[in-house]
Amino acid sequence: MDTASYYRELGLRSGASLSQVKASYRRLARQYHPDVNPGDDQAKNKFIAITEAYKFLLTVAAPDVAGEAKTPGAKPTNQAVPSGPPVAKVTRKEPAAQSKADLSAAEEKLKKDAYIELQQLLKYQRFPRAIALIEGLGQRMPEDAEVRQWQAIAYQRWGRHLIGEKQVDKARIYLKKAVKTDPHNRALWAEVERDFRRLEQIY
Known part of the structure; x- marks a missing residue:
């Protein structure tokens, strides 16, 4: 499943904002929650699918125009990848990291600005520039x-x-660099495994 499929799972168009992702998930979760549909396997499977989509899209949905960035600091419980990933259930929790308290105001702004720029570079497939930005x-x-x-x-x-x-x-x-850089990200591993399978099938 690619990113567009996750958006569709929540009834959204690709590129929907974080607030739209949250609102759509809340609406669908109320509709398909197992407690509301006891014994309904179809509803249960739908709930699992939308939850997986929601958890993934928390990490890739576009910041809202009003500035609600799904900031890099948003810390969803399960992390994954901008624009392209996972099929296996995402169950990763963010490891202890440098907290916002450790960053100066200038660094926090630099990080937020870099995140927004990175999203744009990835969106328009300017990958070498995206990599140079994030490596810096x-x-x-x-x-x-x-x-x-x-x-x-x-x-x-x-x-x-x-x-x-x-x-x-x-x-x-x-x-290989991707999984070496973030080895605990199960969603990323799942996506990279899919890419390697594609390599084997095509080449």
Whole structure:
């Protein structure tokens, strides 16, 4: 399942904002919750699917125009990847990381601005620039788990793009870098495994 499929699962168009993702999930969760539909396996499966989609989209939904960023600091319980990932159930909890209290106001602004720019670069498939941006931020904030996650995401997205460009060896390098950068991200692992399966099937 790709990112667009997760949006569709919640009845949304690709690129919907974080507040739209939350609102749609709340509405559907009330409709399909097992407590509301006891003994209904179809409703239960739908609830599981929308919950998985919601958890994934928490990490990739666009910041709201009003500035509600699904800031990198939003800390969803389960993390994943911008624009492209998981089918396996996401069950990762964010490891202890550099907290906002450890960042100066300037660093916090730098991080937020970099996040917004990263989203745009990934959206328009400007992967080399996205990687340069996030690697620079990673050098500035080496202990920040969220920054590591974004860096891994950028690598995975670039690796996936390279598969389409038939640059197989380079794709493998970046996919491996993705999981090495954020090894505890189960959603990312699932997505990278899918990319490797695609490599095997196509090449």
